[in-house]
Amino acid sequence: MSVQTSCYASDALPGETVDVVVIGGGAAGLNGALILARSRRTVVVIDSGTVTARRVLVATGLRDVPPDVPGLAEHWGHGVVHCPYCHGWEVRDEPIGILATGPPSIHHALLFRQLTDDLVYFTHGTDLDENTRARFAVGDIRVIDTPVREVMTSEDGGIAGVRLTDGTVVARRILAVAPA
Ligand SMILES: Cc1cc2nc3c(=O)[nH]c(=O)nc-3n(C[C@H](O)[C@H](O)[C@H](O)COP(=O)(O)OP(=O)(O)OC[C@H]3O[C@@H](n4cnc5c(N)ncnc54)[C@H](O)[C@@H]3O)c2cc1C
Structure with a gap:
């Protein structure tokens, strides 16, 4: 054959x-x-x-469609990651942000929490029920409900953080995103 x-x-x-x-x-x-x-x-x-x-x-594959946030796409596969099994070891102990896209992002957060103590969950307009908020609080996962306006690039070409719609800057080196 x-x-x-x-x-x-x-x-x-x-x-x-x-x-x-x-x-x-x-x-x-x-x-x-x-x-x-x-x-x-x-x-x-x-x-x-x-x-x-x-x-x-x-078997022509699929196309990942990340959320339409300015500055995010150029970091795809580097500072913006989607898979804790593919990238998790490389981003361990970094300040990581979960940019939520829907319910799968909750699972994402719990997986990435095993890789870092410094995890922020940006709800970015998605729902987050009280039980999950309580579970995140127990796991020291901080939740930010103000939407993300843009991803900021650092001088070394990586991610410096995200700017929220109220102008606040939250320093992050890695963003984890579950793409469509
Ligand atoms: C940034 C990133 C990092 C990743 N890291 C890992 C990792 O560390 N470990 C891991 O296990 N997985 C990783 N993945 C996931 C992995 O890449 C996919 O799961 C895997 O590639 C899927 O394989 P596939 O064969 O289904 O599709 P693909 O790998 O996308 O292959 C599809 C193929 O079809 C061809 N094709 C497309 N259209 C046509 C057409 N019309 N006619 C003929 N051929 C066509 C393409 O040229 C391509 O060769 C990563 C994904 C991304 C985006």
């Missing part, structure tokens, strides 16, 4: 119909192709071009 990838070194495409075409050669697409090949299916992984196949596995 063969797995053919077209990422950097394309194999010759088969003339005959293959069992499955995988569209997208990222983590999901390559793993799907591997599993299919191990199940004795003929597979082609493509990023471009046209192949005739009996089945198509679409």
Whole structure:
């Protein structure tokens, strides 16, 4: 059984119909192709071009859409992180802010609280019930309800903090955001 990838070194495409075409050669697409090949299916992984196949596995990924806060997008993947498992160790003990986007941000806060003692939760217009506020208080997670106006960049190119709509500046080095 063969797995053919077209990422950097394309194999010759088969003339005959293959069992499955995988569209997208990222983590999901390559793993799907591997599993299919191990199940004795003929597979082609493509990023471009046209192949005739009996089945198509679409693994083209998704697009993260962070909240529309000025200054935030340019820090995406650096000072603005979304995954405590991907980035948590690297941002441990930093002053971290959770920029809430909805209920998943509550879980986010509890995960990031394991990584730092200095955590601020910016509700940013989202609901936060009294039970959760009490739980945050017990965990020493500070809550700020004034909306965030902008993310401020430091001289070293990282995040210096956030400016709220009332003009207050809250110093932060890291913002954790659950994107849409
Ligand atoms: C900043 C950041 C840091 C991360 N860090 C980690 C980490 O440390 N550990 C971890 O496990 N995960 C991490 N992740 C998550 C990880 O990147 C994703 O979970 C993973 O890439 C998803 O794999 P995927 O194959 O579904 O999609 P993708 O990786 O997005 O792959 C999709 C592929 O499809 C291709 N494609 C798109 N459209 C078409 C089309 N029309 N035709 C053909 N091909 C197409 C693309 O070129 C791409 O190669 C991170 C994500 C981000 C944003």
